[in-house]
Amino acid sequence: MNAPALTKNQTLVFEVLEKADGPLSAYTILDKLRDHGFRAPLQVYRALEKLLEYGVVHRLESINAFVACAHPEQNCHSHGIVAFAICESCGHVMEFHDHEVDHRLMDWTRGKKFKAEKTTIEIRGLCEACAA
Amino acid sequence: MNAPALTKNQTLVFEVLEKADGPLSAYTILDKLRDHGFRAPLQVYRALEKLLEYGVVHRLESINAFVACAHPEQNCHSHGIVAFAICESCGHVMEFHDHEVDHRLMDWTRGKKFKAEKTTIEIRGLCEACAA
DNA sequence: TCGCACACGTTATAGCATAACGCAATTGAT
DNA sequence: ATCAATTGCGTTATGCTATAACGTGTGCGA
Ligand SMILES: [Zn+2]
Ligand SMILES: [Zn+2]
Ligand SMILES: [Zn+2]
Ligand SMILES: [Zn+2]
Numbered sequence A, B: 001m002n003a004p005a006l007t008k009n010q011t012l013v014f015e016v017l018e019k020a021d022g023p024l025s026a027y028t029i030l031d032k033l034r035d036h037g038f039r040a041p042l043q044v045y046r047a048l049e050k051l052l053e054y055g056v057v058h059r060l061e062s063i064n065a066f067v068a069c070a071h072p073e074q075n076c077h078s079h080g081i082v083a084f085a086i087c088e089s090c091g092h093v094m095e096f097h098d099h100e101v102d103h104r105l106m107d108w109t110r111g112k113k114f115k116a117e118k119t120t121i122e123i124r125g126l127c128e129a130c131a132a
Numbered sequence C: 001t002c003g004c005a006c007a008c009g010t011t012a013t014a015g016c017a018t019a020a021c022g023c024a025a026t027t028g029a030t
Numbered sequence D: 001a002t003c004a005a006t007t008g009c010g011t012t013a014t015g016c017t018a019t020a021a022c023g024t025g026t027g028c029g030a
Helices: A008-019 A026-032 A041-054 A099-112 B008-019 B026-032 B041-054 B099-112
Strands: A057-060 A065-068 A083-087 A093-096 A115-126 B057-060 B065-068 B083-087 B093-096 B115-126
Touching: A008 A026, A008 A041, A008 A065, A026 A041, A041 A057, A057 A083, A083 B099, A099 A115, A099 B083, A099 B099, A099 B115, A115 B099, B008 B026, B008 B041, B008 B065, B026 B041, B041 B057, B057 B083, B099 B115
Parallel strands: A083 A115, B083 B115
Antiparallel strands: A057 A065, A083 A093, A115 B115, B057 B065, B083 B093
């Protein structure tokens, strides 16, 4: 999905996520945008829906939070499944791709004739700094 | 984690999940147990917490639901990461393990010195029957 | 018998997400 | 220019998911 020009609300939400040093919940984003006129969760969720569709934002299912894509120059959707390592201490997130993992999972789904639409890979634990 | 004898509430919750043909939300479980005296979400969540700890139930992060382990004879925790394919049409869930995927992810975490605690792999899409 | 751990019950609250309505701006034929 | 369709936006209300906080009872070893 190629991203068309962002609307005002989409831009505001995206900028908040870009500036953040970790994932944010929809309600945290809302609070950060109250000064810009945001009043209701739907304003955030509607913007997020589009940003997710465009592939410039990812949703972290295991912590109900959202993060700006770490590979803005590439198109994350185009090179396979996105995986995340999430530090449960400092909240930092690392985004990566592994084609071998993609292939193994695709092999499995093909064998089961399962039509995969969206795959989630999230590793929670402690980053190097926090594990020390 | 080896499972000690289950308490009354844990047994009730586990039986509901075993009999179900798909994942259930905590509140759905609650409704199914009202006739057995359940009145509040915490009764379900507390039982689930233990069942997850014992490894006889899994949590599906991407759909906020719980499912009985499909491999009761084995110890799911003992042979690596558990992966799920979830049909978004009929709700059916397939649970599987893939050591090669485990190794690739472990290689990555080792390289980053990331201490993995819990890994989620969930594929959402359409099962063979529903994709036809 | 005392202290502790644990399961349990209840009420209240916090956190996450969407339904439903209406309005305004944009677009793109006709 | 006009109409219809689409899209974004704002608001209110509601629903779903999860936990905090407090109290009770029971079993068990020191
Ligand atoms: Zn990305
Ligand atoms: Zn950290
Ligand atoms: Zn299992
Ligand atoms: Zn299906």
